[in-house]
Amino acid sequence: MLKQFFILCSGADTDILNDCSMGEQNKYAGIGATVFFTAVMATIAASYALFTVFDNLYASLFFGVIWGLLIFNLDRYIVSTIKKRDNILDEILQATPRLFLALIIAIVISKPLELKIFEKEINQVLLEQKNDLTLANQNQIAEQFNPKIATLESEISGLNAQVDLKEAEVNALYDTYISEAEGTAGTNLFGKGPVYKEKRDKHDAGLAELQQLKSDTKTKIEAIETQKATLQADYASNVETSQPIIDNFDGLMARITALGELPWLPSFFIFLLFLAIETSPIIAKLLAPKGEFDYKLEDQETAIKTWSMQKIAERKLLLKTDNTINNRVYNEIADEEEVMNYKRKHARTLMQNQADAFLKQQKGIL
Structure with missing residues (x-):
């Protein structure tokens, strides 16, 4: 079976x-x-x-x-x-x-x-490719957010620099009025005289401005930090959204390519x-x-082929013979008087009918 x-x-x-x-x-x-x-x-x-x-x-x-x-x-x-x-x-x-x-x-x-x-070796190659794609994807997305984040960080640094500058100015005023009180600078008179009071008032005014500047700067920095956090969250969201595409990078074409590695x-x-x-x-x-089967198959195929060729040859011979016989028959009866009279009679009738039809057509036109 x-x-x-x-x-x-x-x-x-x-x-x-x-x-x-x-x-x-x-x-x-x-x-x-x-x-x-x-x-x-x-x-x-x-x-x-x-x-x-x-x-x-x-x-x-x-x-x-x-x-x-x-x-x-x-x-x-x-x-x-x-x-x-x-x-x-x-x-x-x-x-x-x-x-x-x-x-x-x-x-x-x-x-x-x-x-x-x-499969295991291909998975290793795919893992390396996925890691490279992950890094490239993160860098590509980062290129969209890093300039904005850098601008915000630059703004924060500028605000902090203003505070530091103002704080240094206030500290200098503090040192000035303290030195005036100690008599080590300014008028070089020990004690809290009019000049000391003037310098102290200037320091206190600067200190108040510093406190206000710090408060305003803190508010501005918090707003900027919020924008920065939003950008960082958008960056993380984009990375998270695109990561499944990279994780699914293991289709048939990817595996064939990895096999080539x-x-x-x-x-x-x-x-x-x-x-x-x-x-x-x-x-x-x-x-x-050539085996027994080949010889028997060839015998069967050639028998059919020979029989088909024989029938074709017989049909051709039959057609040729029939044409020859027909030609001889028509040649023999072509000169017979009876056939000529019969053809002449019907030809005369045909010509008469044609003449009558022509006459009838002409009368219709007139």
Whole structure:
């Protein structure tokens, strides 16, 4: 039962193959098994590749089975159309386009399986790429907010500088009136005289201005800090919003690109393995000598071809003979008096009818 199924997969004519030897049947069962298991591998590969796209198990399995059946049908067609010829060059020319098709199928099948086999290494490459993308994304977003934040910080520094300058001025006034009271500067008179009072009043006025300046500056800085906090919150929100896009950067195309970052030799050997599997039925049929099945198939095909050519030749000969006979018959009766009189009678009648019709038309015009 299993052997019959694999023979069916090989695309061989079962009616002819059933009359062949067991060795011939086993050969085509082996070819059919290769076709079948190649389709199974294609189903697995397509299901995994589609799962990375749809992220849905049932949809991936459904379309994976459809793809596997398509590959099965193509492989079965390729193998079944390879016919043994008496000339090896004719066989190679016959197989060349099918080998190119098998090459394409091998690439399509092997690539998703390579993604699965090297999944851990690909994940590592994707992690590094995601980290680079995260940093680049943060820097790109920061370029939109950093100039505004820097301007606000510059404003805060300017306000603080004004306070510091005013505070230094007040401190200098303080030192002036204290020195005046101690008699170490100014009038050099010890005690709190009129000059001391003047300098003290100037200091107190400056101190009041300093307190007011600090109060106003504090209010302004708080408003600026609020703006700065809003910008920083917007920056964090933009980073948080865009981060899921980077986290989901692990689709099929991203994985194929990441696979290209890995050493090529292991991936190349996996491709060669599937190429060997895909082309093995074709190569086996090319290398194998003509077998019992090939001779019987050729006998059946040539019998039909010969019979068709014979019927075509008979039709051509029949047409040629019939034309020859008709020509001889018409030539023989062409000179008979009876035929001439019959034709003359009907020609006279035809001419009379034409004359009557012309006369009737002319009367109608008048």
